Amino acid sequence: MxxxxxxxxxxxxxxxxxxxxxxxxxxxxxxxxxxxxxxxxxxxxxxxxxxxxxxxxIQGSLGGQLQVYQSTSEGQLELYGGLRGESLLDPIPDFARVKKVLSKVPNVKTIVPMGIDQALVATGNAFDVTLERLRADVRRLQANPRDGEARRGLEARQAHVRRLIALLDQDLRQAQVLADPDGRDAALRKAQRADLDRAAAPEFWPAFERDRLAGLEFLENKIAPLALDSGFTFIRYVGTDVEAFMKAFDLAEVAEGKPIPPGRRGILLGKQYAEEWLKLKNARRLDQIKDKRDRFHARIASSEELQRWVKDTRSRAREILIQLDPLQAAEAERRLRPALKAPQGEELPALLARLFDLDDANFDDHYRIFYEQLAPLLRLYQISVGDTITIKAPGKTGAFNAVNVKVYGFIQFKGIEKSGIAGTTSVMDLQSFRDLYGYVTRDKAEELAKLRAQMGATTVSREEAEAALFGGGASAPLVETTRTAAIDDASLLAGVGEKRKAAQALETRAYTQEEIDGGVALNAAILLDDPSRIRESQAAVQAAADAAGLKLKVVDWETASGMVxxxxxxxxxxxxxxxxxxxxxxxxxxxxxxxxxxxxxxxxxxxxxxxxxxxxxxxxxxxxxxxxxxxxxxxxxxxxxxxxxxxxxxxxxxxxxxxxxxxxxxxxxxxxxxxxxxxxxxxxxxxxxxxxxxxxxxxxxxxxxxxxxxxxxx
Amino acid sequence: MHRLLAALLLLAAAAPARAAAPDPGTPAGLTALVKLIDDRQRNQGDWKALCYLEAKEKGKTDVVSELLVFRRDADDKQLFLFTKPKAEAGKGYLRIEKNLWMYDPATGRWERRTERERIGGTDTRRGDLDESKLADEYDAAYVGVEPLGKYQAWHLSLKAKAGVDVAFPQVELWVDQASQNILKRQEVALSGRLMRTAYYPRWKKVHSPSKGGEVWFPEEMRFFDEIEKGNSTLVLIKEIDLRPLEANLFTKAWLEARSR
Structure with missing residues (x-):
């Protein structure tokens, strides 16, 4: 030793x-x-x-520890969106059964149904939105000519439309200076000019008062198309049992507004989505410049990116001009002149140019002036809490489906508020998701098959089309004589009148837990009592689903997060x-x-x-x-x-x-x-x-x- | 949905009475034939039709619907009003010149649809929504007589005129010699790639009391997408009604009133 x-x-x-x-x-x-x-x-x-x-x-926003989806799906579950954008999952036909079977698996705490997809939100261009409101006032006055509120609304809206026409007139004149007077579109431009002259003429509004509907048709079809702003935006949402979702995902919180009441239809818009897509572009740019200056100590003088944003802000002042009606515009001038130390009489376009002429010395002041003086007069977000919005999506029957949902608030996920990945996801009730998704139920499939049979529709493939349609075996002659029919459209449209009422009734209805569970979902998040036993639980959930004959695939949160x-x-x-x-x-x-x-x-x-x-x-x-x-x-x-x-x-x-x-x-x-x-x-x-x-x-x-x-x- | 509308708009217009058969082998005859084809898609009256639409798209459920089509040629207005299936009933597309509006009775909202705002995946094309101006926009060439099944058809090749902005620089037409009805139409891209093929295998003629003559319409139209193989659209015109339409039919107010 x-x-x-x-x-x-x-x-x-x-x-x-x-x-x-x-x-x-x-x-x-x-x-x-x-x-x-x-x-x-x-x-x-x-x-x-x-x-x-x-x-x-991931676990705190959408994922949970495990996710299940239909194993027959063509694509994989991608909680935060894949390259193709649209969902490629087959639907889970009966979520209630999945919930019943999987709830019994040890260590499973909660199962939250989900349907994640993209849709369109129609926001309309500024002209269309104003004209839509004008039409609503006209409708109300038609129903009750003495409706004082509708009358005042109509007058305010008319003033706003006049202002929009004046701005459009300026734009068109500028565009025509650059255009070739003898170019290809000369005739079209001439017609547009004539339409705009008619709308801007003093006699237009007295004529409008004599036939309001005709006046609206003219403004909607001749004038509004000349304003080229965008009319819709995309929205990414998760349709879910909202109450269960808010309980299960601890990062989720309502940033503004209030939660959707239990069982009701509604939507909580992603706060970051609202910031990026719904906020007035100039306000968004100012926020971004401030963020870069405060957090990253960037300076306008030295940062090309900030200089680009400042330039962008200057060029977008028109969006603010469009928003304000004449009274609001006057108020904006009254507030901005002293704040910016502008000379008396300086008008709003010049004041806005002054406000958005930003440098490192004036940025903080101008940012404050924008939010304190101007923002209260503006609609900062295209959609506000309390609005009812129309969401559209292509359904599984191919047609576009649309639902009206009330915006109860903005949702954010704690800690990752500014993340465009989770923060742009909105949370909507499951029933509205199902309406948008348009799952082909057995009843619907039978209705379509019956219609097809009634109409005698046959299927012809591309390859055999010419032989089948023009060959010797073609059943019908090329030309036949027939008689004019008397088509009764009223009977064909019977029942359509009830649709709006039925849809309005649904908007205020509270659904029971059975109704929420009993239907289609695309995937479901599983939250575990003990997340450290995820592998064991994944196997147990898969075994339980297989034993019950549910065609489900069970994946962990990391796999479910897809590209992330x-x-x-x-x-x-x-x-x-x-x-x-x-x-x-x-x-x-x-x-x-x-x-x-x-x-x-x-x-x-x-x-x-x-x-x-x-x-x-x-x-x-x-x-x-x-x-x-x-x-x-x-x-x-x-x-x-x-x-x-x-x-x-x-x-x-x-x-x-x-x-x-x-x-x-x-x-x-x-x-x-x-x-x-x-x-x-x-x-x-x-x-x-x-x-x-x-x-x-x-x-x-x-x-x-x-x-x-x-x-x-x- | 745009795809279906595009299909209907293409040829659904009733055509005027048939003229004497032009000979496309001669320059004058060729011009006359192309003008005749344009004329057949242009009409000076009102009509409404009950139609069936079926669109197949690879990997998706077939779109199947019945709808009413209203048209007033005089001021280029159209209305498409869905009647079946139940979920689609009452939805309407109103076309006034360059404006296309969509109405959903469940939401009570109008939405402007324009070329810029069209929804991804549909194959509406610029030009589909305009009336036929083949003679104005294209230079026609006569290719020859070709058999199409049991029919003999004139094959015309149309190339876009210089400086004219069209959706397809080249269109191939096969016109039945006997009836001068279009049997087949192919649209070709600048690269020479075939984009879409349409067939019109059945035509009907009907007497119009208001015009005092016959008008023609294709009873069946089939469109095959040549890029997305497997995508196709079938349009059947089941009934046609040539009585004058209500004066205010092509307005938002009229369509809203149907769902109130």
């Missing part, structure tokens, strides 16, 4: 003497090990933090690849250094062998040297890595500069966490690589015999 201790002591003394004697070599190998340990510690800490952030974001999950896999892959390359190079360098060292010490090794040292002793000597170097520098590297992590944390973390990063970091910055596991892993890895690179030199040294050593010349 003591002999072994003596041997170890000698071994260590020789090893350390060698390390000190060959300082340069020791430092080179040590630095390589140090950098390797540092990379592993920092990389592993970042990856672990991203993993944790992503888990929080794949991105993290990619990040992980890049880190591993970088480490493999780094350690591959390190292995070669250390190996070379050690081979050189072994060759330099042939005499010494030979002498040791001659005085009785075993080969084992020689190998151990070299390994002790390399292990000592890698441990000392590895610990130093890990400590340095820990220091880097601490510095990053102290500096507030790595800022999330994009939507995806916001989501992955589960917040505005990534705060890496130094884990014991990552430190231990870094040490094991660097020592293992160092030992591997020392094996060959050790083999060379082991083969040295005293005779060879003595035969060597100095």
């Amino acid at each position: 003591s002999a072994r201790l003596d041997a170890t002591r000698v071994l260590l003394r020789i090893a350390f003497r060698n390390l000190v004697a060959s300082r340069v070599r020791t430092v080179i190998i040590g630095l390589i090990v140090l950098v390797g340990a540092l990379i592993v510690v920092v990389g592993a800490s970042l990856m672990e933090s991203i993993d944790r952030g992503m888990r929080t974001s 999950g794949q991105f993290v896999l990619l990040l992980r892959g890049i880190l591993v690849f970088a480490l493999v390359v780094f350690f591959g190079v390190a292995l070669v360098i250390i190996n070379n250094a050690m081979v050189m060292a072994a060759l330099q010490r042939v005499k010494e090794v030979g002498t040791m062998r001659a005085i009785g040292a075993q080969r084992r002793f020689v190998v151990a000597m070299l390994l002790v040297e390399i292990v000592a170097v890698s441990l000392v520098f590895g610990v130093a590297g890990a400590a340095l890595g820990g220091g880097v992590v601490a510095i990053i944390r102290a500096a507030g973390g790595i800022p999330a500069t994009t939507d995806l990063l916001f989501f992955l970091f589960s917040g505005p910055a990534l705060l890496p966490h130094l884990g014991v596991a990552s430190v231990a892993a870094s040490l094991i890895l660097v020592v293992a690589v160092a030992i591997a690179s020392a094996l060959y030199p050790a083999l060379i040294a082991m083969r040295v015999t005293p005779v060879e050593a003595m035969s060597m010349e100095d």
